[in-house]
Amino acid sequence: MPPAQASSSAAPSPHAARRSARARSEFALRYFVQLLRTHPGYAAGYLIVVIVSAVAVGAPLVAPHSPITADLSVYLQPPSISHPFGTDGTGMDVFSRVIFAPRVDLVIAMIGTVISAVIGIAFGAWGGYFHETSGPRGFLSNSMMRAADVIQAFPVFVFAIALVAVIGQSIASVVFAVAFVNIPIYLRLMRSQALSIRRMRYVEAAFVSGMSDLVIVRRHILPNAIAPALAHLSVNVGWSILLTAGLSFVGAGVRAPTPEWGSMIAMGFPNVMTGQWWPSVFPGLALAVTVYGFALIGASIEFMADPRRRRALANAAAPAPQAKS
């Protein structure tokens, strides 16, 4: 039975349903804690993302200097107590800029990913449901997939830069480019799920009982097909951060002096050649650790999605006095 129906269908009493729901969420929580305890790496992933987000929110409180004020009297200072990560070629404090950067990188990556997921999931479910049906809707569904083929045949990075060039360089257009190149992934994930689900008995039953296509897609296809797409979100955010930083690195994304990891690495590039490593190394390190955190969360979701490994862990997480008859 599709989860969306669980509450409205004939449960013995609403009270019992609520209690079992609470028991289930309690079990999920205990199971999650068990997962983090047995796999400290995953816990580190969640910790990294929480810390980076907290630092981004509280950046003005943490940063010792202004992230965009150049003080030429202290340019290219190595790391010291007043400048923990040193200063860059224009005398800006690298530490403060690294702290402020996730405000740009994280926000662009998250908004971009969410937009692409919403569009890709909606159209993917719709396209999978109408795949190879006759009439204009089937035709539209197929054309949509061919369009996705073409988009994916483009080299991602060049395509993203071209998109930014077309709509003009700004943070909004970087978000647009990130969202656009990611849509086909969700489209495919969702469509392949929808293709198998639409053959299920409960979908047929819904159709026979006279539900409209739109309601079937919303009530049955969407909730049952969405898991793989949601599981991809975390990895995708990390990947989008890399894309944003890459765009800014070549000068097609966020422009200096706005603190952003990719453009900071680019600004420090000439200094690295002459031996001053800090203006580039620290932002890159922050970037890599953040992406790594999102990748670890993605790996933990992948772990939980694997029924065999989940069962093994659930057995360990279940309360001990479970009588086995």
Place this chain on the structure above:
Amino acid sequence: MAILRYLGGRLLFLVPQMVGIVLVGFILIKAVPGDPATLMLGPMATPDSIAKLRGDLGLDKPVTTQFLIYLKKLAHGDFGTSWQTTQPVLEDLKVRFPATLELVTFGLLLALAIGIPLGIVSAVRKTGFLAKLGDSYGLVAGALPDFWLALILIYVFYSVLGWVSSPIGRIDITMVPPTATGFYTLGSLLEGNWAAFRSSIQHLVLPVATLGLINAGPILKMTQSTMQRMLQSDFSEYERLCGLPERLVMRHALRNALPSVVTIVSVLYGFLIGGAVLVEIVFSWGGAGQYAVQGVLNSDFNPVLGFVIFSALFSLVVYFTVDLVYLAIDPRIRH
């Protein structure tokens, strides 16, 4: 015969896809604000000369006609002219595409040399350092920005240790680049020019290391998961029960894991033609990706479209070759 028909069918399917790629690229370029004629002639141009150039370029015709003109020119091998280099795009790409290909090919070979052995070892051993390394390598490599890793390598091996020569370009600027093949390493070998060979290897080491280290991740992961599945499968169990030595069981498992490794390699190969562009930029490699990015940044769009078409064609050739490779390594497909 069935095989030929299958491959022919695939080739036929590619034509509409190529047209689609050109169409999307064309629309993108048309969507860019700014008049190419004005850009080409500069701010001092008279309205008359701009109008004349617009007529010559076909810019005064409807967009659909312009697209057809572009397709017709493409069919004759005319990719237009780049106003940055003032050369035909095809001539530029003939020099730059092999540069990218040389970089990507060696990078991928290094990635294979790291990824496959580590993948096998971590599939076989459940504990120990190598197993741990195999498990975390993919995640770490996937999180590292390639342009940053390139900088770190430059810092360590050029700025501090001084083991490599200046990380700019494909060969020392004082040297005459070898002309045979598009690969400087291969070309200098064929010409017997040892100094050029040494210099080109010196320039290759760091970018290849960057690409190899990062792209070993997906190869390792694929090798590991497929090997694990194969070693747990019925045929491996049966071989063990029959008392075959573990080495032989491993070899058969590896043979069966090969197709999925070939798949990931082909995907990476196609991806890296455009995906190595940041590494190209860091090392001023002068490759095709860098050419395209500079084109976008300077509103010079013929190179961009030319590069996109080239790399799409290349991906298609790779996928086509991989289909043939499948036939060679997996006898089941032939039936």
